[in-house]
Amino acid sequence: MKAALVAIGAVLGFYSVVFVPVFAAMLVTPADWWQGLSGITLQSGVLFVGAVTATALFIGRGWTTLEKVGCRDFAVSLRGFGFGSVVGVLMAAAAILLAVLAGGARISTDVESIGSYLIWALGVGLVLLVAALTEELLFRGYPITRLAEAVGKVRASIGLAAVFLLAHTLNPEATVFGLLNIGLAALVLSAAFFGPGGLAAAWGLHVGWNAGLGIVVDAPVSGVNFEMPMIEFSTGGPSWFTGGNFGPEGGLVSTLAMAAVLLWLLHRNREPQRG
16 A cells, blocks of 8 residues: 555656646646647647656656656667557547448548648647657656556556546546546557557557547547548437547447457457567
8 A cells, every 4th residue: 555655646746747837838828829729739739848858857867767668669669659550540440430330420521622631631640649649658658657566557557547537527528438438548558558569559559549530530539629621520320329529439439449459459468479
C-alpha cells in the first residue's frame, strides 16, 4: 500500500509540472481562443509543452529514464510507430465497416474537392500527431511505468484508463457508452505501450485510430468533428451501435473492434520476442 501511495504521489507531482504552462496560458489568452477547432489546436500545443517539459524534468532529475518512459532506439521506435499506425487504421476500418454493413452508416465523396481535402488533411494530421503524443506522455510514459513498478502493469493500465476516461467527460456529445469505449481504448494503447514498440507503438496506434476515423472518412473523433472537405460520414443506425454524434467511439462497433485488438495485443505481448 505504501509503495502504491508513493507512486500515486509521484504521478501527481508529474501532472503538477504538466499543468504549469496550461495555467499560465489560460491567464494570458482570451477565453474564446480555447473554443472550436482552433481551441483544440491551442490545447494540444500547450499540453504538449507541459508533457514534454515534465518528462524531460523527471529524466533530468534521475527520477526516470528514456527507456522507462517507453523510448526505444530509433530503428525500433520507427518500426513500433509503423506497426501501431497500421493497427490503429485497421481497427478504425473495422469499426467503420461494421457501422456501414450493419448500422446503415454512409460515406459520400466529392472528388472535385480533393485539393482542399489534402491541404486540410495535412493540417488535421499534424494536430492529431501532436495531440496523440501528448496523451501518450500523459497517460502512458512516466505515469504508467511509475505506477506499474508499484502495483503491476494490469492495475496501472486500469487505473490510468479510468483517468483517461474522466479526462474526456467534457468532450462534445459525450455519452456513457462513449466514455466506456474511451477507457477501453486506453487499455488497447497500454497494451501497445507494453509491447516491443513501447511509446512509439502506442503513439502510432493512437494516431492511426484517430486519423482513420477523422481524416479518412470524416467521422467525429470523441465528439470532435474535423469537417473534412470532399468526404462526409453519416452515422446511420441506432446511436448505441454506430456511436451517433460522438462518432464510432460512442457505439458497439468500436467496442468490438477495440476488444479484438486488445485480446490480440495481449496475446502478442505474452509471446517470446525474437531478437
